[in-house]
Amino acid sequence: MILIQCDNLSKQYPNKLALDNVSLILQPGAPIALVGPNGAGKTTLFSLLCGYIQPTHGSIRILGHAPGSQALQGVLSALPQDAALDPNFTIASQLQFFAQLQGFNKTDAKQEVIRVLELVELSDSAQAKPKSLSHGMSKRVSIAQALIGAPEIVLLDEPTAGLDPANAKKIRQIVKNLAGETTFIISSHNLDELEKLCDHVIYLEKGQLQQSVSIKASQATDFITLTMQTCDMDKLHQQLLSLINVIEVKRSGDEQYVIEYHKQSGFELESQLLAVFNEQQWQYKAILKGRTLEETLFS
Ligand SMILES: Nc1ncnc2c1ncn2[C@@H]1O[C@H](COP(=O)(O)OP(=O)(O)OP(=O)(O)O)[C@@H](O)[C@H]1O
Structure with a gap:
């Protein structure tokens, strides 16, 4: 099943070509990372997927439907970058309003609000007004709003930007918990965070699709990222x-090597590494299976 298919997608604003002939196919499953520098076109792509704006050229199909179509109501939802809550209403009443807009009757809408607030661990704040919530809590309310109706696809535009580490971790946990039933597409500048959550990454630059790749290694080869504490790096x-x-062995920092090797069933390479460290009396900081997202995208 194809989740999202974009063919030759372009978006021209009056003075800016924000997306330039992007074609991609996304499958349902583990969270998908959307990465790119400021102005790369990430929010524009999200807005097109939501049907908020129309492409200048090209087409999009989401589960076979056009963005914004009735068939996608409750199937695709989004947390916009600048999502804001109405200061005048309690959290529960505004979420209930959105649930009713989605077609829930009043009783079911109330139940749905209880469900989504539980998912984001904010049941106790149902009767609070937005002013009394922290930035992190407000963000979680907006995520709760995006989860109304258990959509198959949720777009999160910079969900943890500006959040403290504890709140950012909570949001990552929400995504992890729901990743089995919902495909999240997450735009973020935090590569470490995306690496923890996602299997697939889309990289946009100046409106063009530069990469759409699996973060996991290929079938035949694997990687180890080795970070050393003390050693002679050239000798190593x-x-x-x-x-x-x-x-292949590539130095990727002052103390780091990325090793590409033929896949093996056991831990032969790891054992060899430890033997070398032991023999040379070298200390290592970390032996990480795989390579970082930064290394995958920019090496
Ligand atoms: N409504 C608009 N009118 C004109 N230009 C726009 C409009 N929206 C976005 N742009 C421009 O299109 C380009 C892509 O913007 P977009 O917001 O999609 O990038 P982004 O990758 O989400 O950036 P960021 O990481 O900073 O959020 C930018 O140069 C931006 O200034």
Whole structure:
């Protein structure tokens, strides 16, 4: 099943080509990362997927339907970057209003509000007004709003921007908990965060699709990211190249090497590494399976 298909998608604003001939296919499943520098076109892509704006060229199908169509009501929802709550109404009453707009009757809407507030751990704040909530709590209310009706696709535009680490972690946990039933597409500048959540990454730059790749390694090869505490890095480089099954060794920081190797069933490479460290009396900080998202995108 294809979740989203964009063909030759372009969006021209009066003075700016925000999206330039983007074609991509996304499948349902684990969260998908949408990455790119400021002005790359991420919010524009979200707005097109929601049907808020129309493309200048090209087409979009979401589960076979056009964005904004009736068939997608309750199926796709979004947390906009600048989502705001109405200061005059309690959290429960405004969520209930949105549930009723989606077609829930009054009784079911009230139940749905209880359900989504539980999902974001804000049941106790149902009768609060937005002014009494912290920034992180407000963000979670907006996520609760996006979860009304258990949509199949949820677009989150910078869901953790400006949040303290504890609140950001809570939001990541909400996404993890729901990832089995909903496909999240998450735009963020925080690559570490996306790496923890996503299997697939779309990279936009100046409106063009630069990459649409799996973060997981290919079938035949794998990666280890090695961070050292104390060692002779040049000597280590030579030693790594001599190990069995190693294909390539790339230095990716002062103390870091990314090792690409032929996949094996056991832990042969890890064992070899530990033997080398032991022999040379070198200390390591981390042996990470795979490579960072930053390394995947920019190496
Ligand atoms: N309504 C608009 N009218 C004119 N230009 C716009 C409009 N909306 C966005 N743009 C421009 O289109 C480009 C893409 O903007 P967009 O907001 O999609 O980028 P973004 O990747 O979401 O950026 P950020 O990471 O800063 O949120 C930018 O140069 C922006 O200034």
